[in-house]
Amino acid sequence: xxxxxxxxxxxxxxxxxxxxxxxxxxxxxxxxxxxxxxxxxxxxxxxxxxxxxxxxxxxxxxxxxxxxxxxxxxxxxxxxxxxxxxxxxxxxxxxxxxxxxxxxxxxxxxxxxxxxxxxxxxxxxxxxxxxxxxxxxxxxxxxxxxxxxxxxxxxxxxxxxxxxxxxxxxxxxxxxxxxxxxxxxxxxxxxxxxxxxxxxxxxxxxxxxxxxxxxxxxxxxxxxxxxxxxxxxxxxxxxxxxxxxxxxxxxxxxxxxxxxxxxxxxxxxxxxxxxxxxxxxxxxxxxxxxxxxxxxxxxxxxxxxxxxxxxxxxxx
Numbered sequence: 075x076x077x078x079x080x081x082x083x084x085x086x087x088x089x090x091x092x093x094x095x096x097x098x099x100x101x102x103x104x105x106x107x108x109x110x111x112x113x114x115x116x117x118x119x120x121x122x123x124x125x126x127x128x129x130x131x132x133x134x135x136x137x138x139x140x141x142x143x144x145x146x147x148x149x150x151x152x153x154x155x156x157x158x159x160x161x162x163x164x165x166x167x168x169x170x171x172x173x174x175x176x177x178x179x180x181x182x183x184x185x186x187x188x189x190x191x192x193x194x195x196x197x198x199x200x201x202x203x204x205x206x207x208x209x210x211x212x213x214x215x216x217x218x219x220x221x222x223x224x225x226x227x228x229x230x231x232x233x234x235x236x237x238x239x240x241x242x243x244x245x246x247x248x249x250x251x252x253x254x255x256x257x258x259x260x261x262x263x264x265x266x267x268x269x270x271x272x273x274x275x276x277x278x279x280x281x282x283x284x285x286x287x288x289x290x291x292x293x294x295x296x297x298x299x300x301x302x303x304x305x306x307x308x309x310x311x312x313x314x315x316x317x318x319x320x321x322x323x324x325x326x327x328x329x330x331x332x333x334x335x336x337x338x339x340x341x342x343x344x345x346x347x348x349x350x351x352x353x354x355x356x357x358x359x360x361x362x363x364x365x366x367x368x369x370x371x372x373x374x375x376x377x378x379x380x381x382x383x384x385x386x387x388x389x390x
Contacts, residue, residue, distance in 0.1 A: 076116065076248065077366070079298045079362070081359065082302060085122060086102055086105070086122070088101065089302075098160060099160050102157075102164045107164075107168050109359075110168040112362050113169055116296075117248050118253045119254045122259070124157060128152075128153050128197070145276055150261070153258060154258040154261075154262070172251075172252075172253060173252040176254075177244070177247075178262065179258070179261040180238070180261055181235045181260055181264065181284050181287075182238075182265070183234065184265065185265040187233035189233040190277070193216050193230050193231040194218075195231065195232040196218070196227045201226050216228070230278055233277055237291065238288045238291065241292065244292065248292070260280055263275050263279050280342075282342035283338060283345070285342060290349050294352070295352055295386050298365060299339045299357075301356065303357075304317075306318045318372050320378050323374055340356070343355065343374045347374050353380060355372060356372045358371070
């Protein structure tokens, strides 16, 4: 089967851990040991988040002067290279003799996407209101309150991903037998300008939605959104919370989920199943094999049932 995996932030950083290179390298090794058995049985594409990393790079650059403040498309490319290197090396060590490719990808978004006019994605450091307003005036930022009165952060647009530009290259690498690490952080956001040329934009693309778009374009059999929870819960965080184990896209869309956490993951798996008729799931990284076997996670299929990989021929 062809499996596309989107790794959550916990794949590189556990809650409360300092954002050091060594911590992230160690977590990458753990993640890749968990995915190696999947790669032995299936074609595997791995994407990943980059939220903490891109925020750190932004702070490091802006700590010097205006000339060293890089736009978010450049920071996204930097994090793809850095995280891709850690995952590449960890996969090579976990899969001796297997070819592994880590590539930097651009994700096409529409220049007229309404998200640019209504930026909502928080990025970077927390500031007082006065400091946030000063920086907004000096750098052309948009800032919003994020919590208390003196908790303000920069926001950027999060446009809908349309296509990973290098999809054909990824397909070629898969056909050669390689494991592919790509589309990190949702990919570098780009538009086509008035001359039809690609150009980077100040935005952050949701990595789970990009993974769904990529999985559809690659004709993947399975999309796995792997995070730090065993399954999606109805009434999450309440005494009456109950796990959702098997579900259809329409039933899952009738539930309510937080826009900044589970919401995009649910949207991604529902989109993939609705458009392809294949299987998608949300669950823990360490349960990847068990999810494919039908023994763990929240599994989304057209009919809301799943008995294991043999069912995929029926769905597809």
